[in-house]
Amino acid sequence: MQELVLNPPGTTLERDATRQDETSIREDFEARLAECGPLAFRVANGVLHHPADAEDVAQDALLRAYRRFRELRDPARFKSWIVRIAFRLALDRWRSRKRREAREAVWSQPLNGATTPSVHELAEGNEFQARLARALDELPEKLRLVVILSAIQGYTLEEVSKLLEIPTGTVKSRLFFARKQLAEKLR
DSSP states (O other): OOOOOOOOTTOOHHHHHHHHHHHHHHHHHHHHHHHHHHHHHHHHHHHHOOHHHHHHHHHHHHHHHHHTGGGOSOGGGHHHHHHHHHHHHHHHHHHHHHHHHHHHHHHHSOTTSOOOOOHHHHHHHTOHHHHHHHHHHHSOHHHHHHHIIIIITOOOHHHHHHHHTSOHHHHHHHHHHHHHHHHHHHO
16 A cells, blocks of 8 residues: 655645755755865965955855855865865955056056155065065966965975865975075065
């Protein structure tokens, strides 16, 4: 004899299965989020050098990751996926900020062409940290990310290799070229 199952009005077996599936996806994402949330912030802060903007970028990266979590083919690569999302969003924010600053600098210049540096610009010119930040910002993306993860965030070469899903030798060569370019820019 066939068993009869009664569902409440307005529900179907498909909706119940979808709810259970969404619950398991949310739980899986939340478990991974505890480990990778702070990493997204550190990567964004390494690019932007501004904690408030880095928090916004990290939050946006995590939101985008949650929306696309079903599309992730290999859940073991979640950490590197979050790093890439956060890095790319941080770069977009940094580029947008630089374009805005350039526009504002042009608009704020007097029409006669005589420009005087501001107090902030003079202070920045005298600080090594500002020079280093500018030199880091001028590095190509792939070199900058390796420097941020290894030299600034303290990850080992093997950890960076796993995060970026590239061979350890590639990490070593990118780090070498990044350090060489930074040394040339800081001379």
